[in-house]
């Protein structure tokens with residue numbers, strides 16, 4: 668499973684609502700979790716591997732031995748949010764780029780699990796940040812869209828480098 672790198676156009680398409688909760692979906696989420704660990708990430712959204720579905724996986728520890736941290740969310744939606752803060756983020760689709768992003772500190776998320784069962788999750792801090800980052804991918808939004816003008820300027824050159832590398836491939 669290959670992680671698509673910016674500016675691959677699928678990253679801008681986001682995902683469709685998941686309506687079929689079957690063995691195929693479960694397998695996809697397992698493969699995504701595996702790809703996330705392999706790439707050293709803490710979260711991965713289906714559009715990042717070329718699958719246009721509202722599905723994301725995460726583990727705030729990034730450690731495959733800490734299974735208790737694993738979360739798989741289908742069709743997640745933020746229903747409550749509170750507080751704002753800045754922290755540095757990276758993204759598997761933007762190798763080598765890190766920047767400060769403003770996010771909600773505390774969120775409530777409704778979602779469906781891999782069986783289609785509805786759930787509610789309260790998250791804050793790092794976990795809330797990862798969910799918001801991955802949820803953005805499901806809407807075709809990437810973290811560099813959310814930077815302040817100063818941060819945008821700071822990552823301009825490395826972003827252009829990724830764009831050039833992409834153009835050289837296709």
Ligand SMILES: [Zn+2]
Pocket residue numbers: 757758759760800801804810
């Ligand atoms: Zn990302």
